[in-house]
Amino acid sequence: MEQRVSLITLGVSDLARSREFYEALGWRGQEVEETVFFQAGAMAVVLWDRDKLAADAGLPSAAAAGFAGITLAQNLRSEGEVDDVLSVARAAGGAITRPAAATFYGGYAGYFTDPDGHAWEVAYNPGFTLGADGALTLPDFGSAQVETT
Amino acid sequence: MEQRVSLITLGVSDLARSREFYEALGWRGQEVEETVFFQAGAMAVVLWDRDKLAADAGLPSAAAAGFAGITLAQNLRSEGEVDDVLSVARAAGGAITRPAAATFYGGYAGYFTDPDGHAWEVAYNPGFTLGADGALTLPDFGSAQVETT
Numbered sequence: 001m002e003q004r005v006s007l008i009t010l011g012v013s014d015l016a017r018s019r020e021f022y023e024a025l026g027w028r029g030q031e032v033e034e035t036v037f038f039q040a041g042a043m044a045v046v047l048w049d050r051d052k053l054a055a056d057a058g059l060p061s062a063a064a065a066g067f068a069g070i071t072l073a074q075n076l077r078s079e080g081e082v083d084d085v086l087s088v089a090r091a092a093g094g095a096i097t098r099p100a101a102a103t104f105y106g107g108y109a110g111y112f113t114d115p116d117g118h119a120w121e122v123a124y125n126p127g128f129t130l131g132a133d134g135a136l137t138l139p140d141f142g143s144a145q146v147e148t149t
Numbered sequence: 150m151e152q153r154v155s156l157i158t159l160g161v162s163d164l165a166r167s168r169e170f171y172e173a174l175g176w177r178g179q180e181v182e183e184t185v186f187f188q189a190g191a192m193a194v195v196l197w198d199r200d201k202l203a204a205d206a207g208l209p210s211a212a213a214a215g216f217a218g219i220t221l222a223q224n225l226r227s228e229g230e231v232d233d234v235l236s237v238a239r240a241a242g243g244a245i246t247r248p249a250a251a252t253f254y255g256g257y258a259g260y261f262t263d264p265d266g267h268a269w270e271v272a273y274n275p276g277f278t279l280g281a282d283g284a285l286t287l288p289d290f291g292s293a294q295v296e297t298t
Binding site (some may be wrong): 003056066089 | 238277
């Protein structure tokens with residue numbers, strides 16, 4: 001299996017509300033067949049009805065209940081950019097679940113959640129390289145790497 | 150907020166088990182600070198302890214309970230590639246929650262879940278463009294696009 005992701009689909013309970021939230025963040029997408037597609041760099045973020053998504057995956061649907069177990073992150077180029085995005089997210093109606101603060105790795109990050117509780121980290125990490133197009137390249141963690149079995 | 154995703158972090162209950170699962174899919178990453186980082190195209194997929202991830206996001210942790218409300222997808226170039234990846238996922242210990250079958254949009258797709266129930270769709274969609282590097286470009290849905298408010 002190739003080492004890449006093509007789409008992230010966020011199950012939502014109110015498509016219009018979620019579309020408006022992401023548009024308030026400045027995103028622009030296309031709606032077709034009650035689904036919203038956002039081109040997001042070299043992949044896409046999709047909004048779709050949560051129950052339909054569960055059925056599509058062959059999984060029993062369940063109401064959102066606390067932490068979903070997955071987070072998304074957008075890395076930025078400075079602490080100021082982190083503050084700016086969190087301000088935009090708050091103004092759009094997002095909940096700031098963790099205010100921006102210094103991180104143990106020498107960066108700066110905070111979190112917001114969207115109307116369905118999907119968690120986004122907004123981070124500045126000086127150890128990660130961001131290309132002009134936003135592509136992220138992990139460092140060679142080198143000697144910090146823990147040997148495993 | 151820029152329209153891109155830098156990282157997807159999957160909360161896991163047993164890091165070694167999850168790392169082995171993704172390695173059995175053919176992925177190779179780096180482990181540092183009890184976290185596994187996989188470069189995945191222009192972004193990264195990260196495995197981290199579920200409770201630590203919840204705490205990092207400022208969210209109450211909760212045991213995984215059914216559908217998380219998010220799915221990931223990898224788009225491929227043919228129906229045969231979809232079958233191949235699902236076979237690899239099954240052999241790695243993944244659960245096939247939806248066997249591959251034709252889709253309403255003229256494609257072919259199935260789903261598997263990883264050891265923590267994170268759902269991956271594996272899909273061939275002739276309407277989506279995949280670059281040589283796997284980058285996905287959405288079509289202009291054009292006249293199919295539904296006008297919204």
